[in-house]
Amino acid sequence: MALTPLKYQELWHREPPRTSQRQALIRLLEPSRPDLGVAGMILLSLLFGGNRAGKSMAGLMLAAAMAAGEDAHIDTRHGRVYWVRTWMARNAIPSHLIPKGPATVWLGSSTFDLACDTVRPTLRTILPGDTRWVHWADPQQGRAEIPGGGLIVSKAYQQYNLKPQSWEGASIRFAALDEQPDKFSMMAALFGRLADQSGRALMMLTPLRGKRDWLYLEYVKRRPPSGRIEYIHGRDNPNQPAVALAAFLANTARWQRGSRELGQFSDPEGTVYAIRREVHVIAPFPIPANWLRWGGGDWGARAPHVVWAAEDRETGRLYVYREIAWRRESKESPVLARQLVRHAIDLEALEVKQLPGVPRPGGDGEDRPMRPTWLRVADSESPDSIEEAQLAGWTVTPAEKGRGSISDGISSVQALLECEDPLKPGVTIAPRLYFFEGCCDILLEEMEGLRWSEAADPDAAPIDPLCADHGPDALRYLIAYRRSCGLR
Numbered sequence: 332m333a334l335t336p337l338k339y340q341e342l343w344h345r346e347p348p349r350t351s352q353r354q355a356l357i358r359l360l361e362p363s364r365p366d367l368g369v370a371g372m373i374l375l376s377l378l379f380g381g382n383r384a385g386k387s388m389a390g391l392m393l394a395a396a397m398a399a400g401e402d403a404h405i406d407t408r409h410g411r412v413y414w415v416r417t418w419m420a421r422n423a424i425p426s427h428l429i430p431k432g433p434a435t436v437w438l439g440s441s442t443f444d445l446a447c448d449t450v451r452p453t454l455r456t457i458l459p460g461d462t463r464w465v466h467w468a469d470p471q472q473g474r475a476e477i478p479g480g481g482l483i484v485s486k487a488y489q490q491y492n493l494k495p496q497s498w499e500g501a502s503i504r505f506a507a508l509d510e511q512p513d514k515f516s517m518m519a520a521l522f523g524r525l526a527d528q529s530g531r532a533l534m535m536l537t538p539l540r541g542k543r544d545w546l547y548l549e550y551v552k553r554r555p556p557s558g559r560i561e562y563i564h565g566r567d568n569p570n571q572p573a574v575a576l577a578a579f580l581a582n583t584a585r586w587q588r589g590s591r592e593l594g595q596f597s598d599p600e601g602t603v604y605a606i607r608r609e610v611h612v613i614a615p616f617p618i619p620a621n622w623l624r625w626g627g628g629d630w631g632a633r634a635p636h637v638v639w640a641a642e643d644r645e646t647g648r649l650y651v652y653r654e655i656a657w658r659r660e661s662k663e664s665p666v667l668a669r670q671l672v673r674h675a676i677d678l679e680a681l682e683v684k685q686l687p688g689v690p691r692p693g694g695d696g697e698d699r700p701m702r703p704t705w706l707r708v709a710d711s712e713s714p715d716s717i718e719e720a721q722l723a724g725w726t727v728t729p730a731e732k733g734r735g736s737i738s739d740g741i742s743s744v745q746a747l748l749e750c751e752d753p754l755k756p757g758v759t760i761a762p763r764l765y766f767f768e769g770c771c772d773i774l775l776e777e778m779e780g781l782r783w784s785e786a787a788d789p790d791a792a793p794i795d796p797l798c799a800d801h802g803p804d805a806l807r808y809l810i811a812y813r814r815s816c817g818l819r
Contacts, residue, residue, distance in 0.1 A: 627809025
């Protein structure tokens with residue numbers, strides 16, 4: 332085993348809705364989008380994971396394979412051993428995802444001391460036994476020279492911070508970055524090193540810097556075509572004892588637990604909704620005509636919001652599939668209720684046109700369009716706007732309000748987002764509320780940014796007034812209205 336230890340390494344796998352180290356790595360390696368040309372090249376893949384999820388181990392295995400090449404081998408008295416191919420076959424990794432032939436790979440760490448303490452010792456357990464280690468135990472740049480060719484250079488972000496030119500000059504195939512650098516400029520320098528070979532970078536990290544950090548702003552919020560994201564969870568890792576993980580999390584600041592367990596971006600304590608984009612955000616699909624449609628609206632002259640959700644009555648799952656989210660500056664003209672209603676009517680009419688038709692009795696004439704059922708609700712504090720909608724033929728029910736209604740509505744939304752069985756802690760369940768990717772971005776952004784007020788009345792549970800909340804309010808009205816109709 333010491334000759335070629337990588338071939339015995341296994342990436343852990345769990346079936347959905349649980350996460351998979353193996354499937355996450357395969358998806359991150361998928362080719363770029365040639366239809367987008369240079370703009371569609373995948374430059375940076377992000378593997379977000381909680382503590383002890385195995386994200387660093389996955390990156391180091393991949394670094395070893397990328398450096399050695401898909402056809403790397405050693406000759407033994409029993410014959411030739413293709414150790415990278417064996418590892419790929421063991422983990423169901425398609426052969427085209429790892430290039431042939433040896434190459435140079437960079438391994439990035441925050442400091443050389445951390446590299447010597449964690450990353451480099453782990454890599455020793457992966458690479459062949461007769462690898463030549465140069466300055467590998469020293470707090471400086473180290474080299475792992477793989478037999479048959481292939482080079483892994485262990486670098487530190489502190490190098491770039493002190494001497495940016497230390498990250499210049501080389502042409503490399505792959506870079507594995509353990510946790511994130513402080514500066515985006517270092518990434519730009521790294522991309523220049525990858526350009527000649529159309530290389531890729533993989534960053535493995537537990538995000539602890541919140542949503543104002545460059546990584547979140549540039550790669551998670553914007554989601555550029557050049558980036559790709561996957562998540563793995565520590566509680567899904569079968570090699571991690573659940574008791575040990577629970578003990579670790581129990582001694583972690585509450586606001587960091589989403590990051591340290593699930594690899595989620597977290598802001599300070601007070602987050603209202605635990606949105607997990609890797610679970611709750613899904614690819615759009617054609618909505619059957621017989622599914623019930625729900626609509627929720629929040630009026631406003633500067634930031635009105637309307638959301639639509641379709642419900643699969645068989646499973647009780649809701650899919651938010653469209654929004655109107657107009658945002659106006661103070662110097663701009665305000666949004667009138669009739670403008671918002673007119674646009675909502677037009678969008679629903681377009682949706683009807685795109686549905687399959689229903690044959691007319693006797694087969695005479697063209698098929699008549701199938702008309703879904705819409706149930707709509709809107710903020711009741713603007714009765715004039717509701718009257719305007721009714722006159723336009725857009726039937727809207729005023730949202731029920733009163734003491735405790737905000738807390739009750741939020742609890743109903745939270746229940747539909749829940750991914751863990753409330754009666755069986757640690758047992759994953761499928762949520763009942765999803766969002767179509769690219770169809771409700773502002774709603775998601777506002778839900779993720781929603782915070783409780785520090786001076787909250789425990790009965791009223793008000794939201795921090797500094798948070799943008801028109802989208803979450805519209806969804807809350809929708810969910811509360813649905814609940815008042817007897818649906819859970």
